[in-house]
Amino acid sequence: MKEVKVWKPSEEEMREAKKWPTWSKEESVFDWYYDEDEQFYVVEGVVEVTLEDGRKIQFGPGDMVKFPAGMRCTWHVKKPIFKHYRIG
Template identity: 55%
Template structure:
């Protein structure tokens, strides 16, 4: 299974080129919760800071301005450190 992919500080121009601003948005207050991905997800964080720990793996941190990919089948724990607002799409 592939790992979490992060592009730190993706430019607004590149985010627009990829069409992320047409994707739905999701918001979450500071919290901790388990999650399993049924499909690949791509997201672009508008606000916030997060640490995601894949089951059996090391924590991965990302935040506002980052473009992140999660693989289908991955189980993990989300720790939302600062409230998050993101655009996302499942593929």
């Protein structure tokens, strides 16, 4: 089973992540499919993601998150998100 990873990054991981492109989104609900692995560092916001099997994962400021390729889910952006991300 594919797993989403959420962790508190090291100082080095945060420094590297801050070099990645950024993305932001207002409060909203939308379906998403990851056709490639994606890793990101959350600067602001709170998101709850519902996975295909019904499990819920929540993340917010200071979290590093990794979604595997092939995962379908529904994002519920509870507080506007701003993140640095890397695909692949």
